[in-house]
Amino acid sequence: xxxxLSADLKSRLEDxxxxxxxxxxxxxxxxxxxxxxxxxxxxxxALSRVLKVLDEQxxxxxxxxxxxxxxxxxxLKPTRMGISTARLSGIDEFDEADGVIxxxxxxxxxxxxxxxxxxxxxxxxxxxxxxxxxxxxxATALCGPRRRGFGPVRDSVLGLDTVLAQGAHVRCGARVxxxxxxxxxxxxxxxxxxxxxxxxxxxxxxxAAPESALIFQASIExxxxxxxxxxxxxxxxxxxxxxxxxxxxxxxxxLGRPPRLGKRHRLIVEFAGDAPAVDQDGNWVADELGAxxxxxDAIESLRDLQILEFPIGVRVRFHTRPSQAEQARMLLExxxxxxxxxxxxxxxxxxxxxxxxxxxxxxxxxxxxxxVDEVRAASSAEAIIEALPDWARGRRxxxxxxPVLGLMRDLKERFDPNGILNPGRFVGRL
Amino acid sequence: xxxxxxxxxxxxxxSSRSSEDGWIEALRRIVGPDACLTSKAELxxxxxxxxxxxxxxxxxxxxxxxxxxxxxxxxxxxxxGRSFLxxxxxxxxxxxxxxxxxxxxxxxxxxTKILNLDPRDRLATVQPGVVNADxxxxxxxxxxxxxxxxxxxxxxxxxxxxxxxxGGPHTLKYGTTTxxxxxxxxxxxxxxxxxxxxxxxxxxxxxLLGACVGSEGTTGIxxxxxxxxxPLPEAVETLLVVFGGVPDACRxxxxxxxxxxxxxxxxxxxxxxxxxxxxxxYRAGLPQDAGAVLILELDGPACALPAQIERIRxxxxxxxxxxxxxxxxxxxxxxxxxxxxxxxxxxxxxxxxLYVHDAVVPRxxxxxxxxxxxxxxxxxxLKLSNVFHAGDGNLHPNISFDxxxxxxxxxxxxxxxxxLEVCVAAGGVxxxxxxxGTEKRDYMGMLFGPDDLDAMKRLRATFxxxxxxxxxxxIPSTRACIESNPKARGYDxxxxx
Ligand SMILES: Cc1cc2nc3c(=O)[nH]c(=O)nc-3n(C[C@H](O)[C@H](O)[C@H](O)COP(=O)(O)OP(=O)(O)OC[C@H]3O[C@@H](n4cnc5c(N)ncnc54)[C@H](O)[C@@H]3O)c2cc1C
Numbered sequence: 001x002x003x004x005l006s007a008d009l010k011s012r013l014e015d016x017x018x019x020x021x022x023x024x025x026x027x028x029x030x031x032x033x034x035x036x037x038x039x040x041x042x043x044x045x046a047l048s049r050v051l052k053v054l055d056e057q058x059x060x061x062x063x064x065x066x067x068x069x070x071x072x073x074x075x076l077k078p079t080r081m082g083i084s085t086a087r088l089s090g091i092d093e094f095d096e097a098d099g100v101i102x103x104x105x106x107x108x109x110x111x112x113x114x115x116x117x118x119x120x121x122x123x124x125x126x127x128x129x130x131x132x133x134x135x136x137x138x139a140t141a142l143c144g145p146r147r148r149g150f151g152p153v154r155d156s157v158l159g160l161d162t163v164l165a166q167g168a169h170v171r172c173g174a175r176v177x178x179x180x181x182x183x184x185x186x187x188x189x190x191x192x193x194x195x196x197x198x199x200x201x202x203x204x205x206x207x208a209a210p211e212s213a214l215i216f217q218a219s220i221e222x223x224x225x226x227x228x229x230x231x232x233x234x235x236x237x238x239x240x241x242x243x244x245x246x247x248x249x250x251x252x253x254x255l256g257r258p259p260r261l262g263k264r265h266r267l268i269v270e271f272a273g274d275a276p277a278v279d280q281d282g283n284w285v286a287d288e289l290g291a292x293x294x295x296x297d298a299i300e301s302l303r304d305l306q307i308l309e310f311p312i313g314v315r316v317r318f319h320t321r322p323s324q325a326e327q328a329r330m331l332l333e334x335x336x337x338x339x340x341x342x343x344x345x346x347x348x349x350x351x352x353x354x355x356x357x358x359x360x361x362x363x364x365x366x367x368x369x370x371x372v373d374e375v376r377a378a379s380s381a382e383a384i385i386e387a388l389p390d391w392a393r394g395r396r397x398x399x400x401x402x403p404v405l406g407l408m409r410d411l412k413e414r415f416d417p418n419g420i421l422n423p424g425r426f427v428g429r430l
Numbered sequence: 431x432x433x434x435x436x437x438x439x440x441x442x443x444x445s446s447r448s449s450e451d452g453w454i455e456a457l458r459r460i461v462g463p464d465a466c467l468t469s470k471a472e473l474x475x476x477x478x479x480x481x482x483x484x485x486x487x488x489x490x491x492x493x494x495x496x497x498x499x500x501x502x503x504x505x506x507x508x509x510x511g512r513s514f515l516x517x518x519x520x521x522x523x524x525x526x527x528x529x530x531x532x533x534x535x536x537x538x539x540x541x542t543k544i545l546n547l548d549p550r551d552r553l554a555t556v557q558p559g560v561v562n563a564d565x566x567x568x569x570x571x572x573x574x575x576x577x578x579x580x581x582x583x584x585x586x587x588x589x590x591x592x593x594x595x596x597g598g599p600h601t602l603k604y605g606t607t608t609x610x611x612x613x614x615x616x617x618x619x620x621x622x623x624x625x626x627x628x629x630x631x632x633x634x635x636x637x638l639l640g641a642c643v644g645s646e647g648t649t650g651i652x653x654x655x656x657x658x659x660x661p662l663p664e665a666v667e668t669l670l671v672v673f674g675g676v677p678d679a680c681r682x683x684x685x686x687x688x689x690x691x692x693x694x695x696x697x698x699x700x701x702x703x704x705x706x707x708x709x710x711x712y713r714a715g716l717p718q719d720a721g722a723v724l725i726l727e728l729d730g731p732a733c734a735l736p737a738q739i740e741r742i743r744x745x746x747x748x749x750x751x752x753x754x755x756x757x758x759x760x761x762x763x764x765x766x767x768x769x770x771x772x773x774x775x776x777x778x779x780x781x782x783x784l785y786v787h788d789a790v791v792p793r794x795x796x797x798x799x800x801x802x803x804x805x806x807x808x809x810x811x812l813k814l815s816n817v818f819h820a821g822d823g824n825l826h827p828n829i830s831f832d833x834x835x836x837x838x839x840x841x842x843x844x845x846x847x848x849x850l851e852v853c854v855a856a857g858g859v860x861x862x863x864x865x866x867g868t869e870k871r872d873y874m875g876m877l878f879g880p881d882d883l884d885a886m887k888r889l890r891a892t893f894x895x896x897x898x899x900x901x902x903x904x905i906p907s908t909r910a911c912i913e914s915n916p917k918a919r920g921y922d923x924x925x926x927x
Pocket of ligand 1: 479480515516517518519520521522523525526527538558579580581582585586587588589590591592593594595596597598599646647648650651652653774863864900
């Protein structure tokens, strides 16, 4: 039986957040549930008050950014309330001399990137897809093709303000670029999918815009991971991916026609840095692989492709060691998948698409899971299921568990004793 | 006890245990008699780390050689109700390896194997006692190196580096230890064994690996470390830029950062340090009248460096540099670096003791903060010199003193504290690479409120609910917080603990 948000709770939440609850679009749903109301606190104090009310009521809550990456993780356990970071947005301070910036969690990534670029700084976050907020990018810690140059999301986070489930407003880190004062708490919140605390503000480290950047594409075949790795290890490689050609019309049509017809994979690489070094790498890739210039938005196209979903399909991300990636790719292709490969660090995104007659067939899904398990075992890979048909969501832990789940559960209990924050979404359904 | 100046000189242990033969016997059986030290003379060396004031003799030191031995040692300690702490080479500068409260020292100094060095995946797996520099030497044959390079790298261990999240001159471009650790094997304080992280760099779940790096030996004993190795750069250029004073050198640093250049290293050495170095065995041929020198290293593709040097020349000229030297060969490069790396040793000429302070400020504020720091040194009538990682805003005000003079020691402590206050007020932090340990534990309240520290306690308790692993480090008592910053938010609401 569906329970409704009580009038009393609703009014307490509105008092706490100093604003009316927003209605959530019931047709959209959110991570497998439909939310009855969304609080939109405008500052840390209001956020803290809202969380206190919810925690006292043991009322689970979904933490919402722009909802652009709600596909990541397990379905929520029954949850009726959401907290949106929409009003926790804006740039508090931008130290252009130092290349550091303090922003609210609800700040839109694209607007922020635009602003920093105007001052010659790059926002080193390239989450798959478009849109999104700072808080969401940090909580999901997803990386796009520029991970090669930018490093993981956590490397760009200098300090965080978070609000814990019971309302404590907690700071960690600072604005400086080097810091070992106490435990490195920011690492815990980054990538925790909002299950340990709500990220409210962040100090981020920016990267100087390069003097020169060039993007190339080439058609390749055979040992494609090895080819990709050689390109990835050039001095100025900032972004790289090798894509199954057949995915491009669906997910990244802007990339245009392949440089050479008949080859199964396309390599896209961005070199960035000092002009002479970028030119040197550009000449090299043209000579070695017959690469040609690619469209200026090729990297954005790749990020679009990363979140491609087939009507009935499964998308899985694998992390392997470079030496095991080729084997993983071959096993996946043999198992019917098509891949996008970032060679170093080696991340393979694999798409399995069901045929018409396989429709809602659990047998088909079991076959896919068997391939996933085979790759995981043979290549010592971590596998994260990113997309499943609706009827199959929640069948498996999307993160595939963890050998240290006991420690993680203990940590979660210490930070969120009543388990109200994004319940069920994270690894081990924490 | 915190002394008047709120110092890192803590209360001397008053009680000692005598009837612990059974426990020591158990440890001996695990590691063998020559790896279990109990005599006063043997224990002497383990009473402190590089922060040599106020040593505490441990009850016993064990030197296991394998993970299995570490597990058994920890279990034996737990069975005997004893606390313990891990130790590497003891070069730490914040008291992290100081044994408090009769703790047993578990030294990893004999766990020195490089277990695997894999050029294909550019990684290595090592035991914690491997000396930092030895790993880079081993990797060089494969065209690789281990990037974090603390100035103590000839002695300090990778285990200690992990625990302190150590940096070094090349942190500016390559990051600190945390950016290079893929996985850890950790013996938990209850004797359990876990693997954190993954050689793939993509472990799922909470980033416990990231939280353990820099935890100063309070989350368990690291027994294996998988690190990322970097390719040796194609070309390296080392420059020495001479200035009339430190503020000008810092201004050049600011312009370089703002200009989008990312040198591998940007290190400033001040006049007093130059004088000490030039009078010592580390002599580097620096101009004696230099107010400050900036050691600047560029690395990367050979074709990119000439243009970078030209840009730096132009910026340096605008900032008032009196001379720029570009090392013409490896010998000259090594000489430039000697001025930096030999600085601490050379300081021995100024006084018997050296307090190496460590704090970080926003890079744009370096010139003014350094002036304030020098003024503090003068006001306390201390010999204060500066040699630091300017590119990261990571200061090392060094105070030369004589510990036999208690009054001078008090001035050192008071000045050290004031320096931190100035840095924190400028948006900086208490430590950039040496850690909190016991040295800065009671200053944590300058930066963090009770809720912030409480979150840290929650993390620590996840690994060590009983608080038996390296007790007394990092987290201060509430009283110490109030004393360090009575105006900090929230302390008035918290009862003393
Ligand atoms: C001359 C000099 C120069 C220095 N320069 C730098 C510098 O440039 N950058 C920098 O960052 N530091 C520097 N340091 C400080 C010091 O060298 C580093 O902190 C170093 O990482 C300590 O390593 P260690 O092996 O000596 O560890 P120790 O001093 O023995 O221990 C340090 C901490 O690590 C813990 N620990 C040790 N081994 C383990 C383990 N296996 N598992 C878990 N915890 C463990 C200990 O409990 C302790 O808390 C310098 C020190 C000196 C004396």
